[in-house]
Amino acid sequence: MRLDRFLAETTDLTRSLAKKALHRGEVSVDGEVVKNxxxxxxxANRVRWRGQPLALVGLRYVMLHKPAGVECTSRRTLYPRAVDLIDLPKAERLxxxxRLxxxxTGLVLLSDDGQWSHRVTAPRRRCGKVYRVTLAEPLEGPALAAAQACFAEGLLLDGEAKPTRPAELAMREPRVAAVTLHEGKYHQVRRMFAAIGNHVVALHREAVGPLxxxxxxxxxxxxLSEAEVAAF
Incomplete structure (x- = not known):
């Protein structure tokens, strides 16, 4: 790895600021000042900036209990971002x-390991995600049976070319459902209940796979622990 890239990876310096720090003689490699x-x-090389040792950040795997009013996005918007709640060096790389x-609200996983992230989210791996859904209208009797059949068979949502993958629907209370998805379409749970004539009042993700x-x-x-990471 180039030295200026290493500095950008391990400090708050950009590549251009790293080059300026090098020019000022602030960086040493194995005890020798380096400007190139x-x-x-x-x-095996040991790098210091202003006397402080630097080390690359390894791959990170994090679980967040996301509150309402927080976005799962990398760009800055009107809302705080999920990564803003993570107190880690270079958290913006997670x-x-x-996404939610x-x-x-509920369970969000974050990582800077792209291959691991793909294993978790790829629909063919059928990683179940469980949601607690509060509905505007109770869902019971024949209406519940019909809804469960629709979820199990798949629903063709507005704007989609293919129906949803089979999902499981169970009721905990007349207006509180548990839904298990094996994919992650845009606003999928809300759109699925809209398709059967109901409205989601509140939505909370309880689980992703075994977590x-x-x-x-x-x-x-x-x-996450090593065992939790390996579970995927």
Whole structure:
């Protein structure tokens, strides 16, 4: 890796600011001041900036209990971002592994490991995601049976060329449902209930695959264990 890129990866410096720091003699490699931004570093090289040792950040895997009013996006908008709640170096490099809309709460995974993220989200891997859904109207009796059949068979949503993949619908209370999806279309749960004539009042993701929020408070995050990462 080039030295200027290494500095940009391990500090708040941009590549251009890294070159200026090098020109000022602020960077040393293995104890020697280096000003050439193009030198290639190996794993054994030790780099310091202003006397502080630098090290590359490894791959991170994080679970967040997302509150309402937070967006799962990399760009800055009117809302705070999920990554803004993560207190880690270079947190902006973490990408949501399957997004929730701004008003939906619950479990969000974030990582800077693209291959792992793909394993979690790829529909063919059938990683189930469980949602608690609060409905405007109760769903019982024949209407519930019809809805369960529609979810199991797949629904053709507005603007989609293919029906949804089979999903599971169960009722916990007359107006509280549990839905398990194996894909992640845009606003899918809300659109599926709209397609059967109901309206989602509140939506909360409880689980992704084997992972649940447990006692993680809303707005808080934690790193995944090695076993949790390997579960996917």
């Amino acid at each position: 931004p193009a030198i290639q570093l190996g794993e 990408q949501p592994v399957g 809309d701004v008003e939906t 649940t929020l447990g006692d993680l408070p809303e707005g808080e995050w934690r790193a």
